[in-house]
Amino acid sequence: MENRDRGNQSVTELILLGFGNLPELQTLLFLVFLVIYIVTMAGNILIAALVVANQHLHTPMYFFLGNLSFLETCYSSTVLPRMLASLLTGDRTISVSSCIIQLYFFGALVGTECFLLSMMSYDRYLAICKPLHYAVLMNDKFCLQLTVGSWMSGFLAMIIVIILMSQLTFCGPTEINSFFCDFIPVIKLSCSDLHVKIVLVIFLLSFIMILLPFLLTLTSYMCIISTILRIPFKTGRQKAFSTCSSHLIMVTIFYGTLIIVYMLPDTTALRDLNKVLSVFYTGLTPQANPLIYSLRNKEVKEALRKALSKTMTSITNHQLCGRHLL
Numbered sequence: 001m002e003n004r005d006r007g008n009q010s011v012t013e014l015i016l017l018g019f020g021n022l023p024e025l026q027t028l029l030f031l032v033f034l035v036i037y038i039v040t041m042a043g044n045i046l047i048a049a050l051v052v053a054n055q056h057l058h059t060p061m062y063f064f065l066g067n068l069s070f071l072e073t074c075y076s077s078t079v080l081p082r083m084l085a086s087l088l089t090g091d092r093t094i095s096v097s098s099c100i101i102q103l104y105f106f107g108a109l110v111g112t113e114c115f116l117l118s119m120m121s122y123d124r125y126l127a128i129c130k131p132l133h134y135a136v137l138m139n140d141k142f143c144l145q146l147t148v149g150s151w152m153s154g155f156l157a158m159i160i161v162i163i164l165m166s167q168l169t170f171c172g173p174t175e176i177n178s179f180f181c182d183f184i185p186v187i188k189l190s191c192s193d194l195h196v197k198i199v200l201v202i203f204l205l206s207f208i209m210i211l212l213p214f215l216l217t218l219t220s221y222m223c224i225i226s227t228i229l230r231i232p233f234k235t236g237r238q239k240a241f242s243t244c245s246s247h248l249i250m251v252t253i254f255y256g257t258l259i260i261v262y263m264l265p266d267t268t269a270l271r272d273l274n275k276v277l278s279v280f281y282t283g284l285t286p287q288a289n290p291l292i293y294s295l296r297n298k299e300v301k302e303a304l305r306k307a308l309s310k311t312m313t314s315i316t317n318h319q320l321c322g323r324h325l326l
């Protein structure tokens, strides 16, 4: 409405600026992000499949890990394929409606990930700091409630933002200073008066969906670390400490970059930094999480070894029987 009053034409296509215009850089970026995408998908699909297929991984800790891995395959797929396609073809336009759909899934999945990570740290806190009560407190039902709750709150909360954002009109400029449709860069392009309200809603939601889970996660890890430091045996203490500190580093990078991007005021100095920081939470953490949480874990390694030897046996059997695999 507002834009008509101003006599502006509303636009239906936006342009994703990506990482600039250098042609040589585009090929390099394409290869880098292609590798990131393949590694992310392979690692996470592997973990989710192992958790689902292995009966003895059907415990809360592995359910959380499986859900996190499944989430990250979806999450990477909302951002990276589209970005790879535009690096490859050079076509940077995106329609306003695709942009809003991408925003919805991106926002919902980021929110779910924040909740899931904090649930996982709470689960570890109970297991390590309250071992005697763990089985009673973290039963299958509670675990199901926490995982389903995380998914639902992410997807429901984002509906509010999307309803508001679908009312925005764009009347140019149309260049989004990012490599995907991210909230703040898209909202800034709009010429509706509504955008002040949406920025406020996003700040409030970031507080609930990013900052609070981050504080819960930090508190859990602090309690875990202080318990670990009391372990009398040096070797056990070192191993637990190194596992725990790698988790802590990953969650700090993930939540920390999200907080800088979505909760700090949008200043010119931060704008280009934000683009770099968003590579961390879109590309880096989804790729590193399976390595950090699961593949160092003895039971996951064991399940992987069994699955591999089973696959090898069945491939050999197929070949022996002369069947075609395709």
Ligand SMILES: *[C@@H]1O[C@H](CO)[C@@H](O)[C@H](O)[C@H]1NC(C)=O
Pocket (backbone or CB within 6 Å): 048, 051, 052, 062, 063, 064, 065, 066, 067, 070, 143, 144, 147
């Ligand atoms: C996610 O969690 C639920 C319940 O906690 C579980 O039933 C489901 O198998 C998990 N999904 C994966 C992919 O691990």
